[in-house]
Amino acid sequence: MTTSTDAILSLNDVFAGYGKMTILNGTTAHIRKGKITTVIGPNGAGKSTLFKTVFGLLAVRTGKIHFDGRDTSNWSPRQMLDAGMCYVPQGRNIFPELSVRHNLELGGVALADQSGLGDRIEQMMQRFPMLREKAGAQASTLSGGQQKLLEVARGLLLQPKLMLIDEPSIGLSPLMVQEVFAILKDLRDNGVTILLIEQNAKMALQMSDYGLVLEQGQTRIEDTAANILADPRIAELFLGGGLKPAAATAS
């Protein structure tokens, strides 16, 4: 069990959901600072709901969320941005009819000192030269992989402490997936905590430090990625089945 001292993000017995549906059923988790943690679990386990709740897009019904030493339960997305968290949701999240530069610029809306925005955009273009090449082009003309890079760069503009990234590999070529994963590892090496949801759990865990197995809105396993990969119970999960009842008591 992870202690909360080295955790940048902790959930304690969090309940959340949509309307009458409760998706998170008392989720408890501790995400370690400066590491990559991959959340895995079957469809409907509450992975994306977990992200939305942490980022303030869904209300916390009961329970507590702490981020970077503060109780952030039911903070707004804007407050979470200011606190140092960014969120890259699943799918296409660009503004198709705005230019690449203007898409990037919108990542800086929450920046308190707007005078520094130009420099930050410049830094991102230095880091991802593709963005400079395409700066004037409509974002809709980018390939799927390039769009994902733009979304990541846009999230990084605020120099977040933690990035929530939901299924970045969906619809990308294997080569592009490698590139995105390499960027995430590089971010981790520069001190950014990454919390990742991946359908391709095995590949994601191989590059992660920790793993979190979610099922029916509850944490089943919270361990190092290596241990989870070696866990025979996980194989069943990869095949789409649930954990055996005995597994629940083990966590």
Added chain:
Amino acid sequence: MTDFIQLIIAGLATGAIYALAAVGFTLLWQTSQTINFAQGEFVMLPAFFCLAGIKFFGLPFPIAALVAILLSMLVLGVIFKFAVVDPLMKQGTLPLVISTIGLAILLREGVKETYSAEAQRFPSFFPNVNLGTAGFNVSADQVGVLIVATGTILLLAWFLASTKTGRQMQATAQNPTVARILGVNVERMVLYTFLINGALAAMASLLISPIYLAKFSSGETLGLVAFVAAIVGGFNQVRGAIVGGFLVGIIDNLVAAYVSSTYRQAVPLALLVLIILLRPQGLLGRAEERAV
């Protein structure tokens, strides 16, 4: 040939006014999914704000016009949003659409009961002189309307494309969830859209009333034309609404002159049917991809 050019100029002038109403219509749809079937009445009403200012408060015309624009932004922008759209939006798009139809009737009958059922003469900003030469008539009114309406649209286009606030509004229209995730104050951007629509409706009203007179029922045609212009151009594109507005204006004038003015009302509808059959996404529209 001179006839034709005169008709085109007249068509551009009325088309520019239609474009103002259609752009507002499209903006409301884009940022708040409000289909405003009272848009025609929104264009009818500000002229009466202006007339009331002159008649009851003795304001000079330019001041009354300015007051009408500000009052429109308040009533057709802020109050419309908070009293009608926000509470009804929770019930879904259709109840809101029906409510705007009800609002249209309320505004129409309200003006009829409180002001007058008669068509009112409306002062023009422009002198009544002919700028053309002998045998070629171009009134200063037409040129003035064209310049002011086009100028307003260009100013709006510049604001949307070249200011940070304008781009946040575009972001809100294109993907409100992601805009919120990036920290855009989505509610404020939506409010700005309603304010802009109120101002555009007022501009259209002040420009069209000197030509067609101010009448409580004039919103019926104007609303239809704005709706058709928005659909023809492409419902999800501001530039589509501009093109649609000019197109309807020009065709309107040409048909009235060369075919028959009896068919004038039918022209926008015929155009609508044609576009929906041949190019349902509109001339400049893109097929809708809306995340659920």
